[in-house]
Amino acid sequence: MLLEINLQAEEPIYTQIMYQVIEGIAKKQLKPGDELPSVRSLASDIGINFHTVNKAYQLLKQEGYILIHRQKGVVIHPDGVEKASEAFYAKLRRKVRPLIAESICRSVTKEEWGMLCMAIYEEIAPKEEQ
Structure with missing residues (x-):
């Protein structure tokens, strides 16, 4: 999945990353179990601080969209996203x-x-x- 980050936008970069991952899941471009780039790899690819990517990933994890494993890396939640509560x-x-x-x-x-x-x-x- 290719992220389109606008460094000049009002919206913070971590929010742009989050929303684009969520939209990728919604569009079924990202499926349960799919791997995402590591924090450092994505930060390097985009040319931003790794803390920014880490914040996006932590929020995605908190909301149940992804899992973060030390060995396996970052993956779209294998069980899919929980239904609306x-x-x-x-x-x-x-x-x-x-x-x-x-x-x-x-x-x-x-x-x-x-x-x-x-x-x-x-x-x-x-x-x-x-």
Whole structure:
């Protein structure tokens, strides 16, 4: 999987790495058990500090997307990602709420918001899951 990191973006690099790995899993480009580059290898390839990659990997591990083994390295969680729980839905609401508020301030309608969400979902979700 090729990461596209924008060093000039407002979004922190570790967040860009995290979101791109998650999107790779969602698109089925990364499958359970697939190996990811080591922290040092990925940092070297991108040309960033290894602590930045380590932070992304630790957060991905904490959220259940990857496992980190001393001998095996970094792998996409072999059991797949856990299904959405009440805690996940609460987190989702917290993250989406400010985006909806900002959208309302900028006169984005409920219909436009729904169409945008559907378009993004269709871009990411594998065709068999739509």
